[in-house]
Amino acid sequence: MTKPRSRRGGGRPTIADVARKAGVGAITVSRALREPERVSEVLRRQIQAAVDELGYLPDPNARALASARAEVFGVLVPSLTNSVFAEVLRGIYDSLFDSSYRIQLGNTHYSGLEEERLLQVFGPQRPAALIVAGVDQTPTSRRLLETAGCPVVQVMETGPDPVDMMVGFSHFDGGKVATEHMIEMGYRRIGFIGARMDPRSQRRLAGYRAAMEAAGLFDARLITTTPVPSSVTLGRELFRDALAKVPTLDGVFCNNDDIALGALFECHRASIAVPKTIGITGFNDLDMMEVAFPSVTSIRTPRYEIGRRSVAMALAAIAGKRPQEPVVDLGFELKRRESTAR
Amino acid sequence: MTKPRSRRGGGRPTIADVARKAGVGAITVSRALREPERVSEVLRRQIQAAVDELGYLPDPNARALASARAEVFGVLVPSLTNSVFAEVLRGIYDSLFDSSYRIQLGNTHYSGLEEERLLQVFGPQRPAALIVAGVDQTPTSRRLLETAGCPVVQVMETGPDPVDMMVGFSHFDGGKVATEHMIEMGYRRIGFIGARMDPRSQRRLAGYRAAMEAAGLFDARLITTTPVPSSVTLGRELFRDALAKVPTLDGVFCNNDDIALGALFECHRASIAVPKTIGITGFNDLDMMEVAFPSVTSIRTPRYEIGRRSVAMALAAIAGKRPQEPVVDLGFELKRRESTAR
DNA sequence: CAATGTGATGGTAGCGCTACCATCGCTCCT
DNA sequence: AGGAGCGATGGTAGCGCTACCATCACATTG
Known part of the structure; x- marks a missing residue:
């Protein structure tokens, strides 16, 4: 009678479609996808089959809305063309490739104001973690980072007063x-x-x-x-x-x-x-x-390693395993x- | 009685809070923000005041879910460290800075398989546009691009058979x-x-x-x-x-x-x-x-310009103004x- | 002056997913 | 044997927003 799918463009399969096909509740599908160990072997198999058959892919926006947490890493660098940051980014991307985290990259153009603006934009999205270059945030940026409600890693240098964590060198x-x-x-x-x-x-x-x-x-x-x-x-x-x-x-x-x-x-x-x-x-x-x-x-300078390490620390923090020492000095070599x- | 805000972490103001404070309906706030010309001068002012006072920022995830369209540009490049792509990216970022579009960047490592994987990830997100490097997508990638339901710009080179639009040179x-x-x-x-x-x-x-x-x-x-x-x-x-x-x-x-x-x-x-x-x-x-x-x-090679142009074309297409000629050759200079x- | 727009505003019903709590069957203990 | 405890599963109620449609005041028309 009603055409509930009419508004959505593609008519992609939803979790309800999978649940119906697998003969289980929607919530069980959700669990099977996110915490497989909490679902019995049998159902897990049935659900996986339904997922494969329908080509189901969860909608990250709906997920983010329902769970109040987006699977997104916000990354802020001052320049895209400076190859130093390009390598940090490469480290970040390589470390996150196997995960389900997406990356949202902002370019601050070495400007405190633009950094603030980008943090404002990142905030409502509720990212899983924030990686920002430098330790000299404006007071506003610093407050935004402190109230972001997610792990924050400042990268490139080490300093005395981390917002949360730091990876870099002197x-x-x-x-x-x-x-x-x-x-x-x-x-x-x-x-x-x-x-x-x-x-x-x-x-x-x-x-x-x-x-x-x-x-x-x-x-x-x-x-x-x-x-x-x-x-x-x-x-x-x-x-x-x-x-x-x-x-x-x-x-x-x-x-x-x-x-x-x-x-x-x-x-x-x-x-x-x-x-x-x-x-x-x-x-x-x-x-x-x-x-x-x-x-x-x-x-x-350990640019690639800074990228990798920053992700590792953020991931650990997300998992509740905060490092002993929040500031990591990776050093350099003449x-x-x-x-x-x- | 109930604590409807308890689940959400930050207790950030929502559109309903703004509506209440401005003494209007939630939908009117939504309109004032997205299509100001459709709301009367008076209400617009009241709403703006409430927004400013509360520091309201719309939740992009909820927006994306409700409107079936995320304000995100998906960008796929084969390398982050190759300065050629870095400049294309710079063009893209500069062109999108004033807009409300966010950018989600994927690194394909010059691999067709990784490109497919990333397109799979981008798809359910319903991006506003997709910018991808190169014209040699795998058949699977091509299909994903064709069914993405948004403007697609292939950049870096020109070729005979665009998925949608192209900007580059020979x-x-x-x-x-x-x-x-x-x-x-x-x-x-x-x-x-x-x-x-x-x-x-x-x-x-x-x-x-x-x-x-x-x-x-x-x-x-x-x-x-x-x-x-x-x-x-x-x-x-x-x-x-x-x-x-x-x-x-x-x-x-x-x-x-x-x-x-x-x-x-x-x-x-x-x-x-x-x-x-x-x-x-x-x-x-x-x-x-x-x-x-x-x-x-x-x-x-016109790398920065390719970035700018690709965004301009995508934006035009989003606005319903598709270019006459979908393939733009920006040339090069010896x-x-x-x-x-x- | 009734009939018919027209523009501004609001209510309702979801978007697709997950948090929270309830339920159910089972094991294990005393 | 009875009940506590536990793991597996499901139902309900939103998350914050917008599409769709309804409503209402006011202007316009012959």
């Missing part, structure tokens, strides 16, 4: 170690060149500064930065600026590998010997740094290469 | 133009080196082959490929292999810029003069190609640079 230490290495290799007038200068870059700069000051080599004129987004092109330009400003420059610690590559290319173009006349150190250790000529010293082998 | 032509350019510049023993060799790479190779054959220069031994994922490191290795196989090689058309960069670095390392002894052409024209020393000739300036 960018300050990274900058410090890189700089100390150059000092050790005999460089004295070591410049810092950096673009974007997001909070993590700032901390690398602070590490550089600490190392330079400790060695009595610090000179503010050695620092060349810009808020402009990083690129190889920009690296070249910044390097030229730095050299023009301080002609006695004998090394550069670059905020990231793109910048380092730009500096390296400029050295080639200007026939500046690397590592003899100028030493170069990058940050992140992208694949190409090892292949470059000369190969470029860099700080290897890769000594030709570009600083004076 | 990889065959790209390979052909690149190769013809090298022939024109006087190169004769031009190798093709490529990794991954996904369908788009195959078509670039076919373009290369067509150009070489037309010039009477084709020789199968000039082709060096591997199914291994592309990287700068791999580019270097493949280039060495190619040179070992054909010592008379005087140029290489590289499947992509990473490979080209690897080849360039190897030339530096082996003191092979570029472009004099060997010419190099890349594909995609990443930022660094212009900065490299020597700068590297490449095919500039960037002549030092690496082929013999």
